[in-house]
Amino acid sequence: MAILREATKEVICKIVYHGAGRSGKTTSLLHMNHRLAPGQRGQFITLETPTERTLFFDLLPVKVLAGGYSFRYLVFATPGQEYYHASRRLVLKGADAIVFVVDSQRERAQDNWESWELLEKNLKELGQRADALPLVIQYNKRDLPNAMPLEEAERRYNVRRSFSFPAIARTGQGVYETFLTAAKLALTRLSLPGAENAMGELFHSLVITEDDGDRLTKQLAKLNIESGATTSFLVEESSGIIASAGTLPAGDQEALGAILACNFMAAQELAGNLAGASFAGTVQRGRQWILRSMRVDQRRFVVTACGRGAASRKVRDAMLYARGALGAQLKMVDQMSPNRLRQAHEVFSSVTAIAVHELGKA
Amino acid sequence: MAIGDANVGFTLTPQGRMRLIRLLDTFAEQLPQASAFLTDLAGRIVEIARKPVGVKLEEISALAAGCYASTHQLAGAFQEKNFALAFQHEDDRQVLVWPVGERALLVVLLRGVSALEDLEEKMEGPLGADLAAVVQEAREPLQSVPPPRIEPAEVPPEVRALERALTELIMDLQAKHPTGFTPEVSSRLLHAREDLARAIAGGDWPRAGELCASTRAWLGQVFPG
Ligand SMILES: Nc1nc2c(ncn2[C@@H]2O[C@H](COP(=O)(O)OP(=O)(O)O)[C@@H](O)[C@H]2O)c(=O)[nH]1
Ligand SMILES: [Mg+2]
Numbered sequence: 001m002a003i004l005r006e007a008t009k010e011v012i013c014k015i016v017y018h019g020a021g022r023s024g025k026t027t028s029l030l031h032m033n034h035r036l037a038p039g040q041r042g043q044f045i046t047l048e049t050p051t052e053r054t055l056f057f058d059l060l061p062v063k064v065l066a067g068g069y070s071f072r073y074l075v076f077a078t079p080g081q082e083y084y085h086a087s088r089r090l091v092l093k094g095a096d097a098i099v100f101v102v103d104s105q106r107e108r109a110q111d112n113w114e115s116w117e118l119l120e121k122n123l124k125e126l127g128q129r130a131d132a133l134p135l136v137i138q139y140n141k142r143d144l145p146n147a148m149p150l151e152e153a154e155r156r157y158n159v160r161r162s163f164s165f166p167a168i169a170r171t172g173q174g175v176y177e178t179f180l181t182a183a184k185l186a187l188t189r190l191s192l193p194g195a196e197n198a199m200g201e202l203f204h205s206l207v208i209t210e211d212d213g214d215r216l217t218k219q220l221a222k223l224n225i226e227s228g229a230t231t232s233f234l235v236e237e238s239s240g241i242i243a244s245a246g247t248l249p250a251g252d253q254e255a256l257g258a259i260l261a262c263n264f265m266a267a268q269e270l271a272g273n274l275a276g277a278s279f280a281g282t283v284q285r286g287r288q289w290i291l292r293s294m295r296v297d298q299r300r301f302v303v304t305a306c307g308r309g310a311a312s313r314k315v316r317d318a319m320l321y322a323r324g325a326l327g328a329q330l331k332m333v334d335q336m337s338p339n340r341l342r343q344a345h346e347v348f349s350s351v352t353a354i355a356v357h358e359l360g361k362a
Numbered sequence: 363m364a365i366g367d368a369n370v371g372f373t374l375t376p377q378g379r380m381r382l383i384r385l386l387d388t389f390a391e392q393l394p395q396a397s398a399f400l401t402d403l404a405g406r407i408v409e410i411a412r413k414p415v416g417v418k419l420e421e422i423s424a425l426a427a428g429c430y431a432s433t434h435q436l437a438g439a440f441q442e443k444n445f446a447l448a449f450q451h452e453d454d455r456q457v458l459v460w461p462v463g464e465r466a467l468l469v470v471l472l473r474g475v476s477a478l479e480d481l482e483e484k485m486e487g488p489l490g491a492d493l494a495a496v497v498q499e500a501r502e503p504l505q506s507v508p509p510p511r512i513e514p515a516e517v518p519p520e521v522r523a524l525e526r527a528l529t530e531l532i533m534d535l536q537a538k539h540p541t542g543f544t545p546e547v548s549s550r551l552l553h554a555r556e557d558l559a560r561a562i563a564g565g566d567w568p569r570a571g572e573l574c575a576s577t578r579a580w581l582g583q584v585f586p587g
Contacts, residue, residue: 027511034514047431049404052511056428079428083405086421087428142556143563150552161545163536166556171515173559177529184533249439259435266429267449270457273422274471280450283478284433286442305440353537360530 001094001203002190003239004344007210012072012239012254013186015179016092018119019101020111021053021080024140024169028101029060029077031172032179036362040064043252045259054079057091057262061254062183066358067351073183074239074258080115086273089122090265094203094238094299096186097134099178102157104139104147112157132198134185137164138178143171176362184356191348196338202299206236207340212333213243219325220245220302227318228311229304234326235260237299246305264293264301294319296327372402372465372500379409382496386411388489389470393480396472400497401427403465414471426459426469434461446485448478460485463494521567524574525558531578535585542585550580 003012017025026046033044042061048054058077063070076095078088092098100119102112123130139153148156150166158164163181167174189195196205208216220232224246231246240257249256264282271279281294281301285308292315293303302323306315374382382400390396390412399410399419405427407419430447437445447459453473458481460468470481484490517525532551536543543551554577561570 030512031514034512045435047428047435053404055404055431083420084424084428086425142559150556151549154549154552164548164552166552166559168559168563170511171513171563173515173562174555177555180529181533249441251439256436256439259432259439263429263432263436266425266432267447270422270425270429271449271451273418273425274451274455274457278452280452283448283450284436284445285448285478285482286437286440286445289440289442289445291436291440291445356533357530360526360533 001199001236001238002096002186002205003236003242004190004205004207004341005213006208007213008070009068010070010072011187011190012074013096013183014074014076014094014238015097015099015182015186016095017058017075017077017099017101018088018092018115019080019138019140020103020108020115023080023101023103023108023112023115024138024167025077025080025101026052026054026058027169028099028138028140028167028175028178029058029075031169031175032062032075033060035172035176036062040359040362043255045255053081055084056087056266059255059258061252061258062179062359063254064355064358066355069347069351069355071187071355071359072254073186074254075179076258085118086269087266088118089125090262090269092119092122093126093265094236095133096189096203097136097182099136099138099182100157101138101140102153104141104153105144106146106148109148109156116157126202127200128203129198129200131160132195133203134182134189135160135162136178136182136185137162138167138169138174139164140167140169142166142174143168180356180359183359184352187348187352187355190341191345191352193342193345196341202238204334205337205341206239206242206333207337207344208242208333209340212329215329216243216326217245219322219329223302223304223318223322226321227304227306227315228309229306229315229318231305232322233257233260233303234296235264235293235301235303237261237265237301242300249305260293260303264303267293268295292316292319294323296323297330300326300330302326372408372497372502374408374496374500378496378499381492382409383411385489385493385496386468389468389484390472392484393470393472394474396470398468398470399423400462400493401467401469403427403431403467405467408466417471422457422471423469426457426467430459430461430467433459446478446482462490463497465500466497468493515562515565517562518567521562521570521574524571525562528558528574528577531581535581539585547584551577554580 062073284291397412
C-alpha cells in the first residue's frame, strides 16, 4: 500500500525482497546502499545474527525528487530461514511490489521453489491475491559455475512471465536494474485506474490531504498535553509514520517509522501466540524514556514517548481517548482514499517516468 | 534440552547451566503464574523454567528476538542503551523481554499488572546480577568470520554511462511496446544482460562496452524507430 501525502507532495511505497535464505537479499540491499548517493538513501538497517542471518528484516529507505514530488521507497528484505517464518509474513504486509530473489545454484532449486510457495501462501494469509502485486525476479549468483541455465530458471520460476534479471549481487550487477523495474511497476500500478480494486484490505493505498494531516497532528498534540508525553506518533503498519507531534528524536524518520511498525507487528504476532489472549499494546522502558504503543484500528497504532516521571494511568487513559478520535478520522481517510487516488492518477502517470529516470541516475 | 549448544550464541558449563535453571526458576517463582526462559539474541532457547502449556515456545522466542532487535534500534533512536519490553494483553497477561549482558534475552510470560516495574527491580538487584554473571561466564562458540558480502566492481564512468543508457532504452521500449517483448526477445535480452553482468563483474571493460553497443544495435532492429 502506498501513501500519498498531498500537503508535502510525498509518495511512499514499499518494496519487499523475498527469496530463499542466503539467496542474496541482504547483499542486494547492501549493494544499493553502496551505490546510492547519501542524499538518495536513508539509514540502512539490518537486523541479523552474528553469522549474517537476517532475524527480522533489512531496510533501506530510498528517496528521489521528481516533478515536484518526493518519492520514498521503503525497501525491505525478509528473513529466509524457516525459524523466522512468523516475522516474514509481517514484512510482506502492505507491499507495493515484490522482488523475488532466486539463488541460481542448481542445488538450491528446491529451496527457491519452496520460498515461492511460501510467498504465495503468506500473501494469501494476508488477504492479498499474489498475481495482483507487481513482481520482478532477480536470478542471483550468475557468477557461480553451478548456476542453472537462464532458460531453466525461467521455466522453473517465472510462472507469471514477469520481468526478470540476471544478477551478481556480490559485485552488484543487475541489482539496481531489478530495483528500478520494481520501483517503476509499483508507481505504474498506482496510475492504473481500478488497479486498487484487486488489492486486499491491508494493501490499500492511502491519500492524506493537508486537512487530514492537520487534524491528525492536532489530535496527537492534544494527546501530548493530556498524557504529558513529549512526542507522539500515529503509525501505519506497513509504511511507517502517518503523523507526529512534539519533539521528534533526531535521525532518519523513515527508518524510525519502519522500526516502530515492525516492532509493533512482531509484538502483536507474539501476543497472538498466547492462546486466547487479545493484544492491548506494548511498553518499552529505558533509563529516561517510556514508549507506549496502542492499536487504533486494523492497520494503525499510536505511540507516545514520555519521561519516566509521567503517571502510567494518565498516559493510558489519554491514549485510549485519542485512539477513538484518531480511529474516526482514519476511517474517513480510508473511505475517501480510493476516490482521491483516482483523481491523482494523472499526476502519477506524468511523474512516474521522471521519478524512474531520476532514480536511474544513481 | 534437545537443542544442542551449537545452535545458541554461547556454551554453558554443566555448572553454569544448573545455576541458570535455578535462577530462571527463582524468577518465575516470584511472579504470578509465570514461566521464564533465556534465549540468545537470535531467539534460540537456551533454558526454560516452568514451561507453559499450549504455546508454541519456539515461535514466541523467534518473534521475541526479532521484536527485541527492533526495540534495540528504537532505543538507539531515543539515545538509550537498551529498552526493556513488555507486551500487554486485555486480560492482564504479559510478556516481558529483558536484555541480559548484551548476549541474551530473558523472556517472562506471566499474569499481573505493573509487572515491568517488578521485573526491573529484580533485574537491577542480585538476581539480575547473578543472571548476567552466568551469561558472562559462558563461552563464545567458535565463530567463523564471514567474508565481506559485497565487493563492488569499480566500474569506469564511461562504462557505467553506457550501461545506464541501455537500461533506460530497455525500460522505454518496454513501456512503448509491451507486446514486442515476446518470449524470444525476452530470452535474448536475458542472455545479453547476463553476458554484460559477467563482463563487468570480471572487470573486462572493452567487452562490456562492446556488449552494450551490440545489444543497442539489436534492439534497434527489433524495434525500429
Ligand atoms: N558468488 C556470489 N555470492 C553471493 C551473491 N549474492 C550473495 N552472495 C553471497 O551469498 C551469501 C548470502 O547472502 P545474503 O545476502 O546474506 O542472503 P539472504 O539470506 O538472502 O539475505 C553471502 O555470503 C553473500 O556474499 C552473488 O551474486 N554471487
Ligand atoms: Mg538476509
